[in-house]
Structure formats: structure tokens, C-alpha cells
Amino acid sequence: MTFPSASTALSRFTVLDLTRVRSGPTAVRQLADWGANVIKIEAPTDVADGEQMGGPRHGADFQNLHRNKRAMTLDLKDPKGHAVFMRLAAKADVVVENFRPDVKTKLGIDYDALRKINPRIVYASISGFGQDGPYHKRPGFDQIAQGMGGLMSITGAPGEGPMRVGIPVADLTAGLFCAMGVLTALLEREQSGQGQWVQTSLLQAQIFMLDFQAARWLMHQEVPKQAGNNHPTSIPTGVFKTSDGYINIAAAGHAIWERLARTIGAMDLLEDERYATGAKRSANRDVLNAAIEQRTVGRSSAEWVDLLNQAGVPCGPIYSVDQMFDDAQVRHLGLAQDVPNTDGRSIRVVGQPVTLSRTPSRMAARPPEVSEHTHEVLAEFGFSPEEIADLRDHKIV
The missing domain is CATH 3.30.1540.10 (formyl-coa transferase, domain 3)
Structure with missing residues (x-):
């Protein structure tokens, strides 16, 4: 593989990325930025529509989410495409998905199906409300989770009604917790030799992020209220x-x-x-x-x-975003990082907020184009030139 690695820290792991929009890509970005061999798998048709909620492919949002990955296309609904995915999964270390809970089972790529061919697979799922329970079939969106998870009831000025937070905090934290779960499962696998199913949801992540505000109710039955810009317990x-x-x-x-x-x-x-x-x-x-x-x-x-x-x-x-990036300490920390682009220019994205002394993360590769690495990836997994040509002819990839 000639693809530049972002770090050596996770370079021994191969990740199949089935995610879309934000929470899943956030999880996979954590693995890609630390050097995992991440393969983003997209449908061969309507790829732009598949990422519509995350903005255009060459827009700031998509570019920030999908650096340090390779990309291929694959029709998982076709039996031949399913067979290809199973060959990939048999050799991979991690699969990450954020479909609705029933989709992966209908496609035949759920955890039970994959662990039969690869008992070491770490399978990670992010959903809106969980993989089971009374709401598990509902579509999940960040703002819905902010409301149901209690955050909007404590955000904003008193008496002005509920207020969403200015970032998709449920999406982002679900992705981060998912990545943490994957890394924990990979560490445990070193002892047991077995993979496992990592699950989280936007709702779970949002409730966990309430932290001391949730504990106020659980421990003392205090219902936190909106406090505007005032800290709820530390005054002034x-x-x-x-x-x-x-x-x-x-x-x-x-x-x-x-x-x-x-x-x-x-x-x-x-x-x-x-x-x-x-x-x-x-x-x-x-x-x-x-x-x-x-x-x-x-x-x-x-x-x-x-x-x-x-x-x-x-x-x-209190900075605007442009003022924030111009601050001397922010510049010193190097959060704004350049990614090399195809035309000799670079794009600038948000770098990792964690540093490692021996195996640092870097912005090694720009976000991939649609199907840019399909041939390369399939060849690495043992597909012959004839097999790859046949898959292309039948529009499986």
C-alpha cells in the first residue's frame, strides 16, 4: 500500500467504513488520523445523494470529516457485492456503520454474519436511540437527541424556551465514544483473541454528556434549569x-x-x-x-x-471563529492543519486535539474522490484483475 499514513499508532489495523453524514464519520476519523488503514465504502450510484446531509463532497464539512481515508464503491444490495464485502470483512479488523438498526441485517452484513467468517472482527454501530428498545427503529438526528437528552432544557436564557447548542454535540460525542469503544475492544482482543460488537447512540452520548447536570437529578432530585451565560452552580x-x-x-x-x-x-x-x-x-x-x-x-x-x-x-x-483561529495560543497548538491536495494547493482542516510524543497524527492525505481506490483496495485483498474487471462491468463497484 502506497497510501501515506497519518501515524504509525494504528497502522496495523484495517477498518471498513460504511458510515455517512456525521456521527459515524467522526468515529472513523479518529481511527484514520491515527494511521489505521481506513477504506470508505460507498454505493456506486447516487454517492452525492448519500452524502447530501453532510454537504457537497468538496465542501468544508465533508473534507474535514474524511481526510486520511481511501475510498471504493460497492453495491452491497447485489449478491456479488455482498460476496465482495464478506471477503473484505474476513481480513479486516474493524467495521463501523451507522445505518438504522435493521438495515445491516437486511443486507446480511450484521455482526452475527461477520463474526462467523471472522471471529476477531470488532463491529461498531451508532444509531439514534440504540439497537433495540421501543425507539430503535426511529431515525436519529442530532437536534432530536439534544432535545430528548435534556440538553436543550438547560441551554439558553431563562424563560426564552429551549435552545439547541451551536454544534451537533450528540453526533460528535457519539462518534468519539464509538471510537473509544473500538479501541477498547481492540485492546481486549489482544487478550481474548475475539472481537465484539460495540454499540452507542446519539441519545446515550447526549445523556452521558450532561455529566454533573444529570447527577444533580440522580443524586438529589434537582431538576437543572436554564441559566443562560451564568454557570449553574459556580457564582459569579x-x-x-x-x-x-x-x-x-x-x-x-x-x-x-x-x-x-x-x-x-x-x-x-x-x-x-x-x-x-x-x-x-x-x-x-x-x-x-x-x-x-x-x-x-x-x-x-x-x-x-x-x-x-x-x-x-x-x-x-469571547471570540468569533475567525478570531479564535487567530489567537496566539491556538496558532501555537496547531489546530488548523494543511492537507495536501491534487492541484498542488492545500486545504486546511481541524487537526487532532491530542498529541502523542512518538507517534503523532498528521494530515497525510486529502479526502478521497468517489471510487478513487477501488482497484487498489480490491487488489490488496486478493482480487485478480479479471475479477475486478468483471465487477466493474456489472457495476458492482
């Missing part, structure tokens, strides 16, 4: 207006609260009984925030960020 933490914009301040704990009051020249607030304890600051949060903002509007955001950080008060600017 929130957004404060400055002379030229807004900043975030996070004054958690009494010591930091005292530092904040001194830095903004509000010693009188420290002597006010309404703010003497964390519980009292929470009960009087609105009037306290207003009192703080009376001081912060007197200086610019940059001035306050500098002064407060010097005083040991956590704070930061």
Missing part, C-alpha cells in the same frame, strides 16, 4: 460587558471571588452580607452580576483579560 461565573465587547469570568470559590473583587475595585462587594458565602452569591446572582458589570464596562476586554489573569482570576475573551 458568566459573561460580563466591557467597554468594547464581552469577556468570560469564572470566579469559582471564595478565594478567587475575593481576587476578582479587589481587581475590579469593588471592595464594597466583599463587605456586603449578600455575597458573603457561595450560597448567598448564588441566591443573589443577578444583582451581583450587575454590580460586577458596572465595573467591567469601564475598561476594554483586552485590558481586563490581562489584569484578571495577572491577579489569578480565570477569564478570557
Whole structure:
């Protein structure tokens, strides 16, 4: 295989990628960026329609999701195509899919079918609501999961109704948890020699991501409410207006609260009984925030960020996306990474947020064109030139 590897960390694993749209591709991207031999399998017809919800193939979304992969086409609905896939699966390490739960069984490529020919296969499935249960046949979408998973009830300003988060957080976290499950199963396979079925869903991922907000109900029967830009339990933490914009301040704990009051020249607030304890600051949060903002509007955001950080008060600017990528620390961390393209230019995508000292990840290969590597992949899996030509003639690939 001459395809450039993104890393040596997972280079010994071959992954068959049956995913589409976002949650599945997010999972597979984690494997591809760490060097796994990822083969994206698409239908030979209507490929553009198959990715319609993820935007056009050469658009920013698709390009960011599908770097470091190869691509082939295969008609899984045709018996010959099914036979081809089974030959691939017999040698692969991982299969990842995010079809509706019944689709893979109808196609004859479910976990039970594959483990008969490859007991070591790690089979990963992402669905909207789970592989079984009363809702398992429902189509899953991120915003539906945000609503059912409780997130929209705690997002937004009080009294303004539910609010979705500005990213597809259920899709993304389901993909990340799926990748984590795959890696865990591969580690376990080193002991048992057996693969297993990894399952997650948008709903499960979203509920898990509620974290302490979910625990408040499970442990104390507290129903979290919307708090807008205020932190629900740590006060004063929130957004404060400055002379030229807004900043975030996070004054958690009494010591930091005292530092904040001194830095903004509000010693009188420290002597006010309404703010003497964390519980009292929470009960009087609105009037306290207003009192703080009376001081912060007197200086610019940059001035306050500098002064407060010097005083040991956590704070930061509130960036638009372009401003964020222009920040000195973000540039230093190298999150915006170039991928080589066919015409000598490069495209820029979001790099991995994790670094490894010996086997780092890199943007080694641009996202593949439709069927770009079909012949190459089939040949690697032992298909003869005559077999490949026959598959092409019959539009199986």
C-alpha cells in the first residue's frame, strides 16, 4: 500500500467504513488520523445523494470529516457485492456503520454474519436511540437527541424556551465514544483473541454528556434549569460587558471571588452580607452580576483579560471563529492543519486535539474522490484483475 499514513499508532489495523453524514464519520476519523488503514465504502450510484446531509463532497464539512481515508464503491444490495464485502470483512479488523438498526441485517452484513467468517472482527454501530428498545427503529438526528437528552432544557436564557447548542454535540460525542469503544475492544482482543460488537447512540452520548447536570437529578432530585451565560452552580461565573465587547469570568470559590473583587475595585462587594458565602452569591446572582458589570464596562476586554489573569482570576475573551483561529495560543497548538491536495494547493482542516510524543497524527492525505481506490483496495485483498474487471462491468463497484 502506497497510501501515506497519518501515524504509525494504528497502522496495523484495517477498518471498513460504511458510515455517512456525521456521527459515524467522526468515529472513523479518529481511527484514520491515527494511521489505521481506513477504506470508505460507498454505493456506486447516487454517492452525492448519500452524502447530501453532510454537504457537497468538496465542501468544508465533508473534507474535514474524511481526510486520511481511501475510498471504493460497492453495491452491497447485489449478491456479488455482498460476496465482495464478506471477503473484505474476513481480513479486516474493524467495521463501523451507522445505518438504522435493521438495515445491516437486511443486507446480511450484521455482526452475527461477520463474526462467523471472522471471529476477531470488532463491529461498531451508532444509531439514534440504540439497537433495540421501543425507539430503535426511529431515525436519529442530532437536534432530536439534544432535545430528548435534556440538553436543550438547560441551554439558553431563562424563560426564552429551549435552545439547541451551536454544534451537533450528540453526533460528535457519539462518534468519539464509538471510537473509544473500538479501541477498547481492540485492546481486549489482544487478550481474548475475539472481537465484539460495540454499540452507542446519539441519545446515550447526549445523556452521558450532561455529566454533573444529570447527577444533580440522580443524586438529589434537582431538576437543572436554564441559566443562560451564568454557570449553574459556580457564582459569579458568566459573561460580563466591557467597554468594547464581552469577556468570560469564572470566579469559582471564595478565594478567587475575593481576587476578582479587589481587581475590579469593588471592595464594597466583599463587605456586603449578600455575597458573603457561595450560597448567598448564588441566591443573589443577578444583582451581583450587575454590580460586577458596572465595573467591567469601564475598561476594554483586552485590558481586563490581562489584569484578571495577572491577579489569578480565570477569564478570557469571547471570540468569533475567525478570531479564535487567530489567537496566539491556538496558532501555537496547531489546530488548523494543511492537507495536501491534487492541484498542488492545500486545504486546511481541524487537526487532532491530542498529541502523542512518538507517534503523532498528521494530515497525510486529502479526502478521497468517489471510487478513487477501488482497484487498489480490491487488489490488496486478493482480487485478480479479471475479477475486478468483471465487477466493474456489472457495476458492482
